[in-house]
Amino acid sequence: MTLWKATISYDGTPFHGWQVQPGRHTVQGTLAAALQRISGEIVLPQGSGRTDAGVHALGQVASFELTAPIPAPNLHHALNRALPPSIRLLSLEAAPPRFHARHSAVRKTYEYRIVPRISAAETICSPMLAPYVWACPYRLDVGAMSEAAAHVLGTHDFTSFAAVDPDESCRTARESEPQEGEQGRLNRKGSCLPTPNIRTVLASEWTLHADEPLLRYRVTGSGFLHHMVRNLVGTFVEIGVGRLRASEMPSILAARDRRTAGPTAPARGLFLVEVDY
CATH class of the missing domain: 3.30.70.580 (Pseudouridine synthase I, catalytic domain, N-terminal subdomain)
Known part of the structure; x- marks a missing residue:
């Protein structure tokens, strides 16, 4: 075999x-x-x-x-x-003996892509690009979004950016890829016990290139909660629009309450870029 x-x-x-x-x-x-x-x-x-x-x-x-x-x-x-x-x-x-695509992973990198509104005129997103980006109707302050992205570096409890569906939370506790000691446990009847949503983010950066109409968020971490990257992006966009301030990110993290963060960004802009072993 x-x-x-x-x-x-x-x-x-x-x-x-x-x-x-x-x-x-x-x-x-x-x-x-x-x-x-x-x-x-x-x-x-x-x-x-x-x-x-x-x-x-x-x-x-x-x-x-x-x-x-x-x-x-x-x-x-x-x-x-x-x-x-x-x-x-x-x-x-x-693969080497005992290799497992999920259990053996030590880091993952995701990228989220946005076509932002650059000027007062409406941004027209090419239909060739639309399935792979969030065509955002807002003008965004990339500087404020970059400042906010820096606040999630390091080890934090990311409950404020986790899925709120109890079934998804249970699935995440069983099947996400946290570091040793962070994984949720199941009781003998198979139901979920409380699990700390602690993850370590190693890189978190927004980039906007002059030669392409794409705003990219790239994040590398030891593991990610269900919807975590999309919830982070939705919160960063709220900051880019001005409905939240970048300085509020530490208090949003500390609240450990999904209601304090922004909405979930659309799935179509998210890419799993790389898995390290």
Whole structure:
């Protein structure tokens, strides 16, 4: 049996997220079906994390085991032929023993892309770009957003930026990738016990390039809560518009209350860029 590590890029637009779901078109389910067609084996590839519906990946990582003795180049080629054009394996290699795409990860990098309103005139977002950005109707103060982004560096309790759905909070406690000692626990009946939403952010930066109409937020961390990046971005945009101040970020973090932060940014602007091991 060979343990494989695949680096995958996908357009999340046509999918209901990564995780396989009955009756739903998902990335994990599509990859599993391709593996079964090629090898005849029923396997469920494990991803480094569960991207939501509409979220994209430039460097998602998946691991899976196959008993079929297929050489790596042949399997790589066969999978890309079996998969739809919206999913591509960038690389495929035999993984070291006990490697797991989620449990072995030490850092992840996400990027969020916005087409902001630059002038008084309405910003026109190309339909070729629209599925991959938030076409924001507001003029944004990038300086204030950068100041706010610096406040989340380091180790904090990010409850104010976590999903508020109890089911999602329970799922996050079981299946997110926190550092040792941070993961939530389940009681013997399988229900969630309180979990600290502590994460470490290693990089947090906004950039606006003169040669392209894109405002990019890039964040690297030891792990992320469900909706955490999109909730951060929604809060930064509130600061960029002027409805919140950058100096309020420490108090929003300290409140540990989702109601104190901004709205959730649309899924379509979010990309999983890279996973480090």
